Amino acid sequence: MADRNTRLVSADREAKNGDVAVIDFEGFLGGKPFDGGKGENHSLELGSGSFVPGFEEQVVGMKAGDEKDINITFPADYAPELAGKDVVFKVKLHEVKEKDVPAMDDEFAKDVSEFDTLEDLKADIEKKIADEREQAAQQAFEDKRMQQVAENITADVPDAMVESQARRFVDNFKNQIQQQGIPYEQYMQMTGITEGKLLEDAKEPALRQVRMDLALAAIIKEEKIEISDEDVEAEYNTMAGQYGIELENIKKYLPAEQIKDQLSSRKAIDLVRDSAVAVEPKAAEAEEKPAKKPAAKKTAKAAEGEEKPAKKAAKAADGEEKPAKKPSAKKTAKKAE
Template sequence: MKAELLKKEGNVVTLKITVDYDKFNGAVEKAYKKTRGRYSIPGFRKGKAPRKIIEMNYGEGIFYGDAIDALFPEVFVPAVEETGILPIGAPSIDVDEISKENGLVMSVEVEVRPEVKLGDYKGVEVTKDVPEVTDTMITEELDRMVEKNSRLVDVERNVEDGDIVNIDFKGFVDGEEFEGGNAEGYELTIGSHTFIDNFEEQLVGKALNEEVEVNVTFPEGYSREDLASKPAKFEVKINAIKVREMPELNDEFAADTTEFETLDELKADIRANLEEQANNMAENQLREELVNKIADAADFITPNAMVEDQLDRMMQDLNYQLMSQGLQMEMLLEITGKDLNGLKEERREDAEKLVRGTLVLDEIAKLENIEASEEDVDAEIAKMAEMYKMEAEEMKKALRPEDLEDIAGQLKVRKTIDFLVENATIA
């Protein structure tokens, strides 16, 4: 096997790979033995016809495709090593020649990892803007705590705005029940605008156990086209009317619901936590801004194959997030009116930034000899073990080799960004 680098345009290279005829013919013979059962030849039992007879009936190249598919991985790896390229995408193959004199000659085009030419990456100016924690933010957090510790109480009066009603309902369009238009024991907060406009308002003033007819019109841009712009009738029964009873916000509340004895101590703790969150957010934004600036100053073409891989990972992450919320990707696409390609295109710019940042950080780590040591990895595993309440050795045994590589890779990136922050000019 011989390999020759013919040309390079941007991140795409073309190789010429030549395989001697005997090796190629051996691959063809293997393909014949593996696939001969597919062919029916008069006078022979299926799978028993000689190779020459099948080639005479179906063409000399009938086994070439299977032979090249089987042979290519075997010759591509040494060709990569011989030419010193770093492929990042799937190669495309053109067969230039097959002959006894020259063997199998292929032109192979593949996208490769770019050569990253860095600009200045030390002394880069970035800002750290820590947002102020205000009294309003503390009040909002206290309000959330009060609501979390509230309880629902049944009341025997007519429905008012802000009440939580338990209802059964059936929906009808053109006199027929429609799919998804009915439920039993549904809890609806009046004024939340969870349902179609004017639905909740028609329940105000109604009594416990009263059966109500609610008439609405689905909006023009409703997600279900079969219901958009159509008038609908709902038969609604009010099973219960409830109000949220809030605890009084005082020292007693702080002592009963938290580790603190007084409301002032609780407020001080909330402020400290919010300030820590604000500082962490500002630090993360600074690190992102720093990497993006260095990536923008670097000179290289962003490899499309890596961007597509990043987009696939982003779609996978999005799918996991939706599943954790009990949703599916198909539902998101229906609601937004987009297809998968549309969602990808919305995120392409972010994917390109991530890819450029990855390549730049890798190059800086190489130049500055930044690595994650075994001690670094063990320390990270110890943190993970503490989080999952496991012994560190037990956690380490549970991890696969690829998991350990992933941890080392993430630590290397973190250490490289730490290095850049230490050498940045921070305003």
Template sequence: MKPELIKREGNSVTFEIIVDAAEFEKAIDKAYNKTKSKYNIPGFRKGKAPKKIIELNYGKGIFFNDALDIVLPEVYPAAVEELSIDVVSQPSLDIKDIKEDGSIVLIAEVDVKPEFTVENYNGVEIEKIEKEISDEEVENELKALVEKQSRMVTVDTPVESGNIAVIDFEGLLDGVAFDGGTSEGYSLEVGSGTFIPGFEEQVIGKTAGEEFDVNVTFPEDYPTEELAGKPVVFKVKLNEVKVKELPELNDDFAKDTTEFDSLEELKNDIKTNLVNRAEEEAKNEMKNSVIEKIAESVEIDIPESMIEAQLDRQIQEIEMQLSYQGWNLEKFAELSGQSIEEIRNSRKEEAEKLVKNTLIVEKIAELENVEVSEAELEADLENFAKMYNMEVEKIKASIGEAELEGMSSRIKADKTVDLLLEKAVLK
């Protein structure tokens, strides 16, 4: 039976879905077969009681919830498609009626994409961004390459700033070791500011084999409350002193470590890459400026569910980044002196802005009839495969329809913003 739109108030839509009696009975049977093993009925072995007997003992509606879970993935998407509504939230569902013929009447309430207009989006005036690459930036890239080829050499000289001191240490507060204050074989770059202020300075001048005390006071704003502002003593043993040995930067270095035959060729390649990167950054900044400029004149009543969904994605990204460093969100929140809810709320304005900009780009793509060709999608898949050193066919086999749709949406958005930048007036 066809769904029926009941009302639309702002971004909220309420509609009715009728689940056919025969269809629901099939779902009841599936629910029974799925859950019958958990019912104990006297006179029957566990899992062997007939459906009617279980219903007599537990009530006619015992399988309703499970049956709804089975039938909804079929009837709900079909209803949404039939009504042509662009849903952006999980549905709130209620059973309105169970008819005499056994059919089920459901009421669904959802948020949908907001309706709005975008005008005067072509020829937007923005500031032209140009970035120049200095000789210093090229030299810094060369220094980084040299650093990668450096090696650590053990020396018998006293510790100097810039040396690596391999130490064992134990931190004592009022003579008692505290959590996180003990380590063995720790490589400390002296002068890096890694440790508590005053610690590294007291290592300078010491030689391998020495054992000594380091007296420091934790900062008043130190995240661990029991240590904040407290004087402590570290019992330290210096095991080894290492210095960084850097290769000489010349033609031989270029030949030995890169595909170039001279230092000049290497420098030119570095500058070319830096210029390309700077141009791409400038282009991206101007793209953002175009969207921001258009967004200034567009009013959108954004459903809260869309903002919350965007916040969920942002928090997931933070959690993923933290996991790479062996952290979790709870620990990060504790050390930053915030609750997880405060971290979330601090990003709400940014989330709302991202949702608004995405909606605007989607609307303009629709107005400009921007489409994604099979060739463009194929090229994107090939780039993805190269990035992860995989075969394109394996990539295709591993991603589903939703992922492909997401890739297509991203390409469409990129094409739309490129179009807007092409038509923008650069001041």
């Protein structure tokens, strides 16, 4: 926790690994600037490996006000236009910042929490960690069961659906990078990653996601899962309380149909989980095989060899092109804040 509450303070000395250097930089290839090689007032954590190999090491030792030419040879597996090329980065260092880690005592506990003592704060953290592990075990259990159901879909998944999902993954990644204050094109240049490579790497998880979406859609159809207007209203109220957003704003940003889709998927997952086992894994027993119980509802026993309704439902998805799962309603709610 002390690390999370570390603050950065100016240091009047040479930069070293672990410091944050605030720099301007511009890269030149053959004496000419190249695309994506320029940044101003960029905060670079030295030793993080976030820049091209050899760059951060040469910033070490610079002081505020220093200017320096940094010579770099890009790796052979870098972006084609720069791979193996010798370039020069002109760098100006504005400020060196070091991490100031607070003392772990009762005063720290009062500053960062509602607790008066460090002991009470630690006890609360331990409880939250235990809860998170339990939730993680539950999530892993549900993911495994849903994966088994998705594997029952034997028809070929259309390439267009996979490519569309892969594109969504890449777009989400692009947004995450830009939210960190790093221009996407600059990130691609500095890391040597191409968008084509990102899309290719995203295809396998995209295929898993599409198969999962098809399985959920098939279970929802087979089990005739329906969401009432009362269910939607209750979810709106829950989310408004959870995120501290006015109810009307939640409704403005999240259409009722999107809420229904989320609740339908949740119910489908619950059906698979509840009909598959009698005892779910504890956090410390996540790897143990759960015991079976007779199905109470007509959904899949994904872990069993016999063909149960949800398996039939999964097969019902064969040959159908269902839309990929919509973005999480809760994630969208966070954007509304």
